Amino acid sequence: MKLQQLKYLLAIVDNGMNITAAAERMYTSQPGVSKQLKLLEEELGLQLFTRKGKSLGGITPAGHQVIDRARIIMREADNIRSLASEFYQEEEGSLSIATTHTQARYVLPDIVAEFRKRFPKVGLNLHQGTSEQIADMVAANNIDFAIATGSNDLFSDLMLVPSYRWDRSIIVPKGHELTKLDRKITLADLAKYPLVTYVFSFGGQSSLKRAFEKEGLDPDVVFTARDADVIKTYVRMGLGVGIVASMAADCDDRKDLEVIAAEGLFPRSTTWIGYRKNTVLRAYMVEFIRLFASHISAQQLDDIRRAASQEDIDRLFDPARLPVRGGCSDSVTEAA
Amino acid sequence: MKLQQLKYLLAIVDNGMNITAAAERMYTSQPGVSKQLKLLEEELGLQLFTRKGKSLGGITPAGHQVIDRARIIMREADNIRSLASEFYQEEEGSLSIATTHTQARYVLPDIVAEFRKRFPKVGLNLHQGTSEQIADMVAANNIDFAIATGSNDLFSDLMLVPSYRWDRSIIVPKGHELTKLDRKITLADLAKYPLVTYVFSFGGQSSLKRAFEKEGLDPDVVFTARDADVIKTYVRMGLGVGIVASMAADCDDRKDLEVIAAEGLFPRSTTWIGYRKNTVLRAYMVEFIRLFASHISAQQLDDIRRAASQEDIDRLFDPARLPVRGGCSDSVTEAA
DNA sequence: CGCGTTTACGTCGTTCGTAACGATA
């Protein structure tokens, strides 16, 4: 059994049991991969894949088990290499982050800029997608960090570091009736207008829908979008009242839109940054977490690095004391 | 990085950082091992060992981390091989068991005989030692099963399957005063005589000492031995009253010794069988557990095989319902 | 000078890539 054989095995699995594709991904010849698979199967004395004629059909039960173990082995091998780079004190490497639009567009730019200044030699890859797509990317193993809000259940194999909380903001065109209320805005007020907001389906966002339902209100959602920019566009067109994450209501918008804080109307959401369990966090990764979750102390960072389970991390933070991030200049404020 | 390099690395560590010894253990040449270590260190770009002149001195901090990861990798590689043998339906393999004298001498013979009948092709290795020595053997990675009593703290990296409980028996020469009591024997009765028993120090055995202390008694222990055979010898010589595990009071002894059950006088001890976490249990290993811990149902065996943590196992058994093992013919009885 | 490690070098087995072949839809 060789590490390379296991690597090829995983490559085959991760490329839809296509040896040719796996070989290309590994930058090697197809017969080489084919042969190594055969050698591995011979050494173990069992078939890892079912064959359809000559093509690989599916994975045998034994194959599944072997593949799982092989993944552990490759992960630890990667960890050894990470450790090595770390002790070698290199500030080089790469960092792949999968995240949602709101984070990528409104939160990460500052952080990334700071990070690049600090670690110019670390290659950054940002991937934007829905929670589900992020989960897929995580499963496909190419991602160092996932950043998302709620939907913890999609990411049970990640360690989640709670980073900040945020409220919604209501955006309306300048001079809209809602800006002229002499009292605090209510859900009932909102429900009178056509709404433009995020797609309800994905992740914890449906908490918004639930907030209305709880008061027996049935809001008229005229448009759902995947990102705040689209929402703003339609609000500007007068299509309806927009509800977005407060972070998305930035200073520029306030020139032609009215931004009304909606604290209290909807439950607060918590955004976390997650990384795969049992992976060695390199110094620059820890630094990224620090930049993203700015409330974390040096001691807590250290504890995170040592954490073996999600509980170890949860113990470090009081959810009710996480900072709340707003929009525009009031970027991050302490917990209320 | 090659699996073999990691294997050599661990061999070096496990042989007192002696490359020559490691090479012998690996049945290969010493320069080969030396070279592979060097190649590994070069590839990782860091020293794994500190050097004293030419000899290896200690392990660097980086080295420790790499070694830990390497152990995981080798363990999983072994697991893959185990899986392979298992699916191949071989009833061959080997089983190394480390245990204490009492188990090896009085409990295991029957079980081993049965096991050998069932799996004649599985090579059995039995190693006898104190709890501490067993812990060392476990740490040295050469052991599949450890069987011992109490002292769970020494074996925190094992999964412990509680197997049975047992009481002490008091053994005295035929006609001894203690046999003529017309009431149940008490600790105070015992404390009047010189005692011969196990070494107090090791493992949970000191519970015996504590039992006396709790009643303010200071027994006169004239002899402590590591095994029951020695104790019986001295009891026969009239040196004192023996206290042994009930299993050790077998039928033969009753010819020239009086055996008095000491249930209730001392706390019951629980003997467990333990195996390393995250290891694949082969069919014959599961069968051995079943033979040793005869109270386990097929369903529970299956659950054990799937258990990922000690808690998963603890959940399966009620400590108060474990069978109690006696000596002589009354080998195992149901829980009271 | 003995012990243990590293260096040097020749041998042998393994891996890899190219090219040809086989099978399947």
Added chain:
DNA sequence: TATCGTTACGAACGACGTAAACGCG
């Protein structure tokens, strides 16, 4: 016939073992 996997073979590489050199106590 296009796609995908296996077989065949030669070249390059890497691991291993023997022999010898080196460094330390």
